[in-house]
Structure formats: structure tokens, C-alpha cells
Amino acid sequence: xxxxxxxxxxxxxxxxxxxxxxxxxxxxxxxxxxxxxxxxxxxxxxxxxxxxxxxxxxxxxxxxxxxxxxxxxxxxxxxxxxxxxxxxxxxxxxxxxxxxxxxxxxxxxxxxxxxxxxxxxxxxxxxxxxxxxxxxxxxxxxxxxxxxxxxxxxxxxxxxxxxxxxxxxxxxxxxxxxxxxxxxxxxxxxxxxxxxxxxxxxxxxxxxxxxxxxxxxxxxxxxxxxxxxxxxxxxxxxxxxxxxxxxxxxxxxxxxxxxxxxxxxxxxxxxxxxxxxxxxxxxxxxxxxxxxxxxxxxxxxxxxxxxxxxxxxxxxxxxxxxxxxxxxxxxxxxxxxxxxx
Ligand SMILES: C[S@@+](CC[C@H](N)C(=O)[O-])C[C@H]1O[C@@H](n2cnc3c(N)ncnc32)[C@H](O)[C@@H]1O
Numbered sequence: 001x002x003x004x005x006x007x008x009x010x011x012x013x014x015x016x017x018x019x020x021x022x023x024x025x026x027x028x029x030x031x032x033x034x035x036x037x038x039x040x041x042x043x044x045x046x047x048x049x050x051x052x053x054x055x056x057x058x059x060x061x062x063x064x065x066x067x068x069x070x071x072x073x074x075x076x077x078x079x080x081x082x083x084x085x086x087x088x089x090x091x092x093x094x095x096x097x098x099x100x101x102x103x104x105x106x107x108x109x110x111x112x113x114x115x116x117x118x119x120x121x122x123x124x125x126x127x128x129x130x131x132x133x134x135x136x137x138x139x140x141x142x143x144x145x146x147x148x149x150x151x152x153x154x155x156x157x158x159x160x161x162x163x164x165x166x167x168x169x170x171x172x173x174x175x176x177x178x179x180x181x182x183x184x185x186x187x188x189x190x191x192x193x194x195x196x197x198x199x200x201x202x203x204x205x206x207x208x209x210x211x212x213x214x215x216x217x218x219x220x221x222x223x224x225x226x227x228x229x230x231x232x233x234x235x236x237x238x239x240x241x242x243x244x245x246x247x248x249x250x251x252x253x254x255x256x257x258x259x260x261x262x263x264x265x266x267x268x269x270x271x272x273x274x275x276x277x278x279x280x281x282x283x284x285x286x287x288x289x290x291x292x293x294x295x296x297x298x299x300x301x302x303x304x305x306x307x308x309x310x311x312x313x314x315x316x317x318x319x320x321x322x323x324x325x326x327x328x329x330x331x332x333x334x335x336x337x338x339x340x341x
Contacts, residue, residue, distance in 0.1 A: 010134040013126060016147035016155050024148065025235055026275060033272070033279045033287075040228060042174045042290040043148065046122045047231050053224040055096060060220060062212040065170055068322035069200045070099045076315045077106035080164070080326060083312065084196045087114045087161025092149045092187070093171045094118035097129040100166065101136070103198075108137055115141040115160050121148050153186055162194040170202040170322070173257065173293035177303075180293070184307030193332040197309060201323050203316070204294040207251040214249035214258050214292070222247030225260050228289055237273035244268060248286065256299075260290040300325060 025044055032039045046054065058066040086107055091100055097118060107113035116133055120126050126144040134142050143157050165187060175183055187197055214221055226242035233240055245262040252259055264281035271278050281287075301311055304327050313326040 010140065011130045011142050011144070013130060013144040013146065014155065015123065016145065016152045017121070017123070024151070025231070029232060029236060029272060030275055030277060033277065038279075038281075038285070038287040040287065040289050043121055043150075044231055045224060045228050045289070046120075047227070047234075048122065048124050049230070050224060050227050051095065051122045051125055053220060053227060056220050057216070057224060058098070060216045060218065062216045063221075064209075064213060064321050065200075065202050066099065068317040068319070069168060069170075069324065070102065071317045072315050072322065072324045073099055073102040076313075076324070077102050078109070079313075080198065081106040081110040081112065083326065084164050085110075085112050085162045085194075086164040086196070087112050088117065088159055088163040089113070089115075089166060090117040090119065090156055090163055090190070091166045091168070092119050093167065093169065094120045094129060095122070095125055095169070097133065099168060101133075103164070103166065104133070104137060104140075108140075112161070113137070113140065115143060117143050117145060117156060119145040119147060119149055119152070119156060121146070150183065153190060156190060159192065159195070163192075164196050164198050165190055166198045168198075168200040168324075170200050170292065172199055173202055173295070174290060175293075176291060177293070181303055181306045184303060184309065188308045188329060191309075191329050193329060195328065196312065197325075197327050199325050199327070201295040201300055201325065202292065203321060203323055204256050204296055205321060207253065210251045210258055210294065211249055214260060215247065219247075221249065221260075225262060225289055229262070232272065236275060238270060239273075240270050244281075245287075251294075252291075255291075255293070256296075257291045257293040259288055260292075261286040261288050263287075295323065297323070305330065 028041055057063050118126050118129055123146045126146050130142040130144045134140055145155055147155055225247045229240035229242045232238040244265050248261040248263050250259050263286045267283045269278050269280045304311055308330050309327040310330040311327050315324040
């Protein structure tokens with residue numbers, strides 16, 4: 001990995017993908033498409049086209065999470081800046097960093113902000129947000145990390161001061177419960193006693209509202225879902241016809257998560273040439289492309305506590321659609337309460 005120093009010294013970008021992402025895609029496809037119930041992990045949605053489609057999803061009337069999360073940030077950013085004194089904001093799955101600006105504004109205003117560290121698998125997003133943010137916030141250093149947060153958390157640079165690790169957009173919901181706790185434990189290891197985790201989670205609500213959010217009237221989410229097949233066609237020389245699949249979004253009431261699937265319209269066999277793999281689909285057979293877990297306060301606290309984290313603030317929007325939680329290492333909390341008691 002070669003660090004790429006920008007002409008503007010405020011920006012440094014490290015890429016850790018060099019081939020590993022392609023290998024991970026190949027492994028995931030080989031593993032996921034040969035299972036009895038076919039499945040692909042959602043990180044492969046986000047090529048440049050997928051990232052663009054996700055941006056459009058965020059503007060859709062049915063997709064309430066970004067608006068609800070932004071409303072919470074607008075309401076609480078100053079308090080979060082005061083509570084954390086953060087010199088650094090590390091953001092996992094940063095995307096366009098659209099809502100992040102609310103937090104950056106508050107930290108800038110508080111006079112503590114020195115560095116922003118976006119971590120995302122989509123190279124174009126890390127580069128364009130680094131360029132835009134160094135222009136918008138004079139004096140801000142941006143150290144971008146192009147990588148997979150499931151593999152490259154260890155590549156997040158050492159902190160320059162108290163830090164907030166932000167994981168917004170409800171992306172934590174993409175992890176099934178066991179790996180969710182494991183991943184939260186890995187994030188917890190990034191936190192020194194003066195650091196905080198700020199995490200966005202979508203809340204359990206009326207299934208109709210949830211299903212509409214993942215199956216919009218304009219069909220943008222359907223296009224986003226099918227785009228993963230184009231990624232496979234391009235990267236692994238597969239011959240999927242996206243039109244052979246229907247987009248499906250269902251709320252699983254038992255697990256309290258949304259599932260996105262692609263359902264084969266007809267029986268057919270696809271060839272994934274780079275893997276020398278042929279994949280048979282029966283008519284109506286489904287490929288699961290994403291789960292998006294919805295949370296209750298109890299579930300979230302259970303997950304945080306299992307990861308060695310303690311809740312500092314639970315923040316929600318007036319309609320209680322979405323939650324932002326600020327937490328810190330439970331060891332710090334124990335030391336603080338022993339000290340004060
Ligand atoms: C649901 S979007 C959220 C974007 C942004 N945080 C927001 O709140 O609008 C998920 C983001 O995480 C990134 N992402 C998904 N899986 C990833 C992974 N394993 N490693 C790094 N980034 C990932 C995607 O590229 C995308 O930008």
C-alpha cells in the first residue's frame with residue numbers, strides 16, 4: 001500500500017484494497033451462491049453506480065432514515081461536541097458524509113476539530129469527500145482510508161486527540177446479531193478512555209413503513225438491489241441479466257429485520273466465468289442481498305454491553321423513527337463511578 005499524498009497537504013489517502021476487495025468479492029460469491037439459500041453480503045452494492053443510487057435513495061420520500069438521523073444531529077450536535085471534546089472524527093462507511101457536516105460544524109464551532117478520517121470501501125466517495133471537506137473547513141486535515149471496515153479497522157491511523165468514531169446511517173443493521181456484536185467489540189478496541197462511539201440505528205416500527213422504505217414507488221431501491229448483479233458481471237465476468245430478477249423487500253417479524261432479496265423470474269443458469277462457476281436458479285428462487293436489523297432500546301443496550309460499551313446518551317427524533325447513541329468503553333465508566341463513589 002502506497003500512501004497517496006495530495007498536492008494539498010491537508011489530504012492524505014491510504015488505499016488498502018489493492019486486489020483484496022476483488023478477492024473478497026470472489027470468495028463471497030463462491031461461498032454465497034453455492035449455499036442452499038443463496039446470499040451475498042451488502043458491501044458489494046457499493047461500486048460507483050451503487051453509491052450514486054444510494055444517494056438517490058436517501059432523497060426518496062419513503063426512505064425516512066437520513067432525514068430522521070439528520071434531525072437528531074441538528075438537535076444534538078452541540079451537546080455531542082461538548083460531551084466529547086473531539087479533535088478527530090473517524091467515520092466508518094462514510095459515503096458522501098452528507099450528514100457528517102452537521103457534526104463537523106459543531107466540532108469546528110467548539111474549536112476542537114483537527115482531523116476527519118473517512119473509512120469507506122468506495123474509493124470515489126473517500127476522494128471526493130476529502131476534497132470537498134478540506135475546502136469547506138479550512139485547517140481541517142483529512143486522512144482517508146479506502147478499505148473494508150470488516151478487515152481494515154487496524155489501518156485507522158493513531159488518534160490525534162479525543163475521538164468520535166461515527167457509524168451512521170443504520171449500517172450496523174447489516175450485520176446479523178452474532179457478527180454485529182463481534183464487530184462492535186472490534187470498534188470498542190479502537191476507543192481509548194477519552195473516545196466515544198456515535199452510532200445510528202433504525203428503530204422497530206410499523207412493517208408497512210419499513211417495507212415501503214425498502215421498496216419505493218420509483219423503483220430506485222430495486223435498481224440499487226439489481227446493481228449488485230452488474231458488479232458481478234463486470235468484476236467476475238458473470239452473465240446475469242438483472243431483468244431476470246424481481247426486487248423483494250420483506251420485514252421479518254421474528255428477527256425484526258428487513259430482508260432485501262432478488263427473486264428469479266424464471267428458471268435459468270448463470271455462468272460466473274472468473275470462478276468457473278455455474279449457478280442454477282429455479283423460478284421463484286431467491287438470493288438474499290441484505291438484512292437491515294431494526295432495533296429496540298433493549299436490543300441496542302444488550303449489543304453495546306456485550307461489546308464492552310456503555311451508553312452515554314440515547315437520542316431520538318420526535319417520531320422515534322431512528323436513534324443515535326453515544327457510548328464509551330464500559331471500563332472508563334466503571335473507573336469513573338468507582339472514583340466518584
Ligand atoms: C448505508 S450507506 C451509509 C452511508 C453514510 N454513512 C450515511 O449515513 O448516509 C453504507 C456505506 O458504507 C460503505 N460500506 C458498506 N460496507 C462496507 C465495508 N465492509 N467496509 C467499508 N465501507 C463499507 C458503503 O460504501 C456506503 O458508503
